[in-house]
Amino acid sequence: MNPTQAQPVLNSRRSPLKFFGLVFALSVPFWLLGAVTDVQLMPTLPISALMTFCPMTAALILVYQENKMAGVRTLLKRSFDFKRIKAMVWYVPIVFLMPGIVVLSYGVLRLMGPALAIPRFSVLAALVISLAFFIGALGEELGWSGYITDPLQERWNALQASLLLGLVWSVWHFVPLMQAHRSPEWIAWWSLGTLALRVLMVWLYNNTGKSVFGMALFHAMINVCWFLAPVFFPSIAGLITAFAAVIVTVIWGPRTLTRFSRHSLTETANT
Secondary structure, eight states: OTTTSSOOOGGGGHHHHHHHHHHHHHHHHHHHHHHOOOEETTTEEEEEGGGGHHOOOOHHHHHHHHHHHHHHHHHHGGGGGGGGGOGGGHHHHHHHHHHHHHHHHHHHHHHHHOOOOOOOHHHHHHHHHHHHHHHHEEEEEEEHHIIIIIHHHHHSOOHHHHHHHHHHHHHHHHHHHHHHHHHHHHHHHHHHHHHHHHHEEEEEEEEHOOOHHHHHHHHHHHHHHHHHSSSOOOHHHHHHHHHHHHHHHHHTTEEEEETTSSSOGGOOOOO
């Protein structure tokens, strides 16, 4: 190799604190914009939600510092790295786990007695919303999954890394949630579910060849399902999601969340 060529930066050299700090700093202008206007991107989605592209922006800034444009191109290419998903069976939880959680939450609510609206939406509207949410999910997952998940896992085990990332992910949403007039109790239950979702996402990430595309697709399904759901009780959904995360952790093991994966971490393509 030409000695003048840029060398890839080891994940262990990446600072989670630096990345998280930059994400929050980049988000401040959007939080301020949400504070001075009531404009909504969608119902219950304040304009401050445009911060969704801040994790990607932070990651691109840092990879440029690490490896110049070669690093930027490498990270952006991971937006559609679906070839990393060798076992197609993993598309089942990627696509259907969140709808399953939503349907189960809806069923529990029906058993509790309250009259609930029947979900109604057009296929075209669902497709348009899905595309919009997938683009937004890439804005987050190029940072959360593509840049910082592996450095966190090199410092701690997979469960610990996912819980830390899930905590940061939750807190990062607090300002937009408050601007959407969510109550502290609502936010607390939502945070439980969000923490559990990140555990599930790291499980999927580690078992799909570390595919950012897969994580963006799963992330988009989260938002699509809750947006189309006729009612959302974060307490019920949070507990169901947390239960799912516990099952995954027990079965696949907290160290790597890949105990029964046919494609171990050592077989994963270099990031």
